[in-house]
Amino acid sequence: VADVTLLPGTAFVELALQAGDAVGCDRVEELTMEAPLVLPEEGGVRIQLVVAAPTDAGRRRVTVYSRPETGPAEPDADPQWTRHATGVLAASGPAVVAASADLAVWPPADAEPLDIDGMYERFNATGLGYGPVFQGLRAAWRRGEEVFATIALPAEQRDEAGRFRVHPALLDAALHAMALGGFVARSAEPQIRLPFAWNGVSLQAVGAPALRVRLAPAGSEAISLTVADESGRPVASVESLAVRTVSPDQLASARQAFHESLFRLDWTALPAPAGAAGSTARWAVLDGDASGLLPLLKSAVSSPVASHPDLAALGRELGSDGAAPELVFAACAASPAGADVASVHGAAHRALE
Structure with a gap:
């Protein structure tokens, strides 16, 4: 994004789903992105995910942090943690999500095919550069305000899908179909919009290498998603996903967080009075x-x-x-x-x- 490599927002969703599964909370009620996670050109990044104790209602706060991984050349370095996302995990309850008729019949009835040729080249011209694994949009259709899309991993990556609840590259590619609908306001200048607030993310199946996706408006600057596998069986749903505009300057500032700074926070212990x-x-x-x-x-x-x-x-x-x-x-x-x-x-x- 604007020449900065980011961990996609869908990877934060995957982290939250994995953590929720470990504590009996299979639904991400909300997950808000607070700061982008820049992946440095050299070295690694340490991730810290914290799940709090349950409330009386059984909900748990979840928070995701990162910091640069220190190497042998700087054994005394103690980089600060950056908070990237906060949210709430919960149990989805006994309700069973039925297969959507729109996703069981494919392509959907009464939907008009959309031209996606050159789409990723157009993305690249606006500052969004997707690698081969993320270029998963295969076909798309439109019916009124709804957009339907077929999403698939490259053949050499299909076996990787089993490692995830929903492969982050697949779910990210599903969001590319937003550009085909009127889900966000048009502007005179090209704008970079990134996922900001996820609400009501639920899973019904895991490990699908290809998806059928329905996108529909969910308020201003937001969409809902219904996701099924290649046969139309339910995989996931997102009640609403809001996006926000990000400037190249904001991303440049996030990248500088990995550089050594003249300033740092510290804790000074005071003697007891x-x-x-x-x-x-x-x-x-x-x-x-x-x-x-x-x-x-x-x-x-x-x-x-x-x-x-x-x-x-x-x-x-x-x-x-x-x-x-x-x-x-x-x-x-x-x-x-x-x-x-x-x-x-x-x-x-x-x-x-």
């Missing part, structure tokens, strides 16, 4: 009664703990010697009534203040 181990040093809490922090501290430590409405009040009420408390605690949480936008903004402003 002298009064932390039960001395007579004074502690203070701002707005402790409202936050509930004051009784917790009083029950946990032997140091005197005083409550003050705010920093100004603390300044007025300093001891006769003018000495500040050893520690001052400030509760900056959002309102417990709910994490709406206003309460989150308020919490952030209080913390900064």
Whole structure:
């Protein structure tokens, strides 16, 4: 993409499906791409996928990180992790997805064939360069707002399909058919659009080397996908996939993340304060009664703990010697009534203040 090699968004979906299968969550309820994963020209990339403990409803958060793999030439290097995707995994339940009649009969009835000759050359001219394995679009048809497509791996790659839930190159090629429909707004200048937010990804079969795909509108700048194998049996479905425009500058910035930087984040450990181990040093809490922090501290430590409405009040009420408390605690949480936008903004402003 714009001369930068990216891990395709469909590979993140595959990672999430594999992880979900390991913990009994076979449905990707949502998966949002936060940053592209650039594959460097030399060296490797370490992937870290984290699945959280289940909620009461059985859902699990999933997060995908990466960082450059350090080599023998830089044994002390400690590159930072970049978060690329976050989402939610869940169990799909007992519902069985029936085969779509539109995919069982192929080509679909009343669908008009579309010309795909030279399509990948046109992609390349707009900054999207696909290698042979990703050039899987074989034929396409249109019926109203729907687009149908046949997708297949090259013959020498068909055996690889069994390693995946849905081969990322196959699913990526299915998205190429978006260019044949009016799923995204046209613009005067060529634009690069990449998958951004996946919702409701469910599997019914794995390892197919070729696919029948139906794409249909699912709101503004989004599509739904129904996927079957060569015989029309259900393979997967995606309730909605939203795309967003990416500029070459954004991709160049992502590529620079693999270069050595003058700046880095670090964690500096501070020694425990002298009064932390039960001395007579004074502690203070701002707005402790409202936050509930004051009784917790009083029950946990032997140091005197005083409550003050705010920093100004603390300044007025300093001891006769003018000495500040050893520690001052400030509760900056959002309102417990709910994490709406206003309460989150308020919490952030209080913390900064």
